[in-house]
Amino acid sequence: xxxxxxxxxxxxxxxxxGAGTTAAFGASSGxxxxxxxxxxxxxxxxxxxxxxAVLPSVGRTWLADFGDHTAFGPFAADITFTSATQLSxxxxxxxxxxxTDTVTYTTTRIRPGLYLLRWHEPKSxxxxxxxEDYSHHTVVSSIxxxxxxxxxxxxxxxxx
Numbered sequence: 001x002x003x004x005x006x007x008x009x010x011x012x013x014x015x016x017x018g019a020g021t022t023a024a025f026g027a028s029s030g031x032x033x034x035x036x037x038x039x040x041x042x043x044x045x046x047x048x049x050x051x052x053a054v055l056p057s058v059g060r061t062w063l064a065d066f067g068d069h070t071a072f073g074p075f076a077a078d079i080t081f082t083s084a085t086q087l088s089x090x091x092x093x094x095x096x097x098x099x100t101d102t103v104t105y106t107t108t109r110i111r112p113g114l115y116l117l118r119w120h121e122p123k124s125x126x127x128x129x130x131x132e133d134y135s136h137h138t139v140v141s142s143i144x145x146x147x148x149x150x151x152x153x154x155x156x157x158x159x160x
């Protein structure tokens with residue numbers, strides 16, 4: 001099964017809604033050609049959804065541990081946020097242990113402490129969406145790798 005770009009765009013929304021943030025998506029945000037930038041900023045503040053937000057984790061490394069019973073078997077990764085748009089990871093547990101990549105990511109702040117991240121991994125070809133909750137130290141991940149669609153949830157712990 002090949003997913004369309006539209007399908008990939010829906011995944012982050014579904015994850016965010018599943019994380020209990022339906023109120024954040026009640027109104028439209030973002031500017032259109034007919035809408036000035038000041039209106040877009042107003043819309044973002046009204047809905048509390050902030051696109052291109054800077055994560056509180058920039059400059060730090062976090063362990064995303066999804067446990068021992070995922071579609072990949074045991075799975076954990078150290079994620080280092082090197083900038084507001086770039087991260088590097090190393091898989092630290094499971095059959096993929098030792099795999100690394102550096103990716104460009106985008107971020108949306110859904111509420112204080114809750115962020116939606118999206119990236120494409122050049123080495124594996126996978127598309128990844130994370131809902132990272134720094135208030136509750138949890139992470140929900142959705143991965144499209146080839147024709148496989150995997151969802152996982154786990155803990156998010158600051159390493160350094």
